[in-house]
Amino acid sequence: MISTANLQAAIAQLQREGKLPAELTPDQVAKLRLALAKSTGEVNQAILDKIMDHAKSQIQDLAAAVEPEVRRTIFADLNNLLNDDGVTSLVYRTLDRTQTLFNGAGTFMSQNLSQEAVDDYPGLALERMFDRDVPRGFKTGKGGKLVPVPDDDWPSRWAEAGEACGDDDWCDWEGDSQTGRGVALKSSAIWETLGNLRDDSIGNPFAPFAWESGFRTTSVSRDTCVELGLIGAQEQAKPAKFKLTDLFPSPV
Numbered sequence: 328m329i330s331t332a333n334l335q336a337a338i339a340q341l342q343r344e345g346k347l348p349a350e351l352t353p354d355q356v357a358k359l360r361l362a363l364a365k366s367t368g369e370v371n372q373a374i375l376d377k378i379m380d381h382a383k384s385q386i387q388d389l390a391a392a393v394e395p396e397v398r399r400t401i402f403a404d405l406n407n408l409l410n411d412d413g414v415t416s417l418v419y420r421t422l423d424r425t426q427t428l429f430n431g432a433g434t435f436m437s438q439n440l441s442q443e444a445v446d447d448y449p450g451l452a453l454e455r456m457f458d459r460d461v462p463r464g465f466k467t468g469k470g471g472k473l474v475p476v477p478d479d480d481w482p483s484r485w486a487e488a489g490e491a492c493g494d495d496d497w498c499d500w501e502g503d504s505q506t507g508r509g510v511a512l513k514s515s516a517i518w519e520t521l522g523n524l525r526d527d528s529i530g531n532p533f534a535p536f537a538w539e540s541g542f543r544t545t546s547v548s549r550d551t552c553v554e555l556g557l558i559g560a561q562e563q564a565k566p567a568k569f570k571l572t573d574l575f576p577s578p579v
Contacts, residue, residue, distance in 0.1 A: 480505075
């Protein structure tokens, strides 16, 4: 976890690990420190707010419930939330999500802040990196059987984001919903759109675009982007547009 007490050292460590570009300017470092401080500084309060909001919602449901069985179920859920184990679980889940966002943001910056990385690898591919027991596009049915959820998988989201993003710097999904991929230029607005597409979207222009997703982005070479018709062989590549100070959304 990145500590607010020593953000300069944390940034330097991320650079040594290759998770941040080594050639960050002083202005970029200052903006990055501000973004990190804002994100880590909000975590504890965000956790407390979420616990209270969830508890208030369940109390309202309890008061409105008529059936005794429903009331007992809600009361049990509320009790589980407010005991030590429930709060601890929520805290750790939020901290884990914060770390996931930091890792994703670090990868995003390494893909975009270095001009060499942008020139040599002007595109990104959204593809599966981690297995999931219940992949997006499915839900658990009776007996633990996976049941398809129409239009919820990544190819469907990719097509929807492409239509809404306002540019043509992306390709149609290649392959199936689980082992295929979507390719676009780093500068395409499809990435920003993916992060704000659905109710479960996190709000960031980098992967993961939704919690519990096993899909991440990998760099795509210039030769491949040329073959796909995304960029000319001698055309100057552009990075994604983003503000360092807005790079880390809330983990809750």
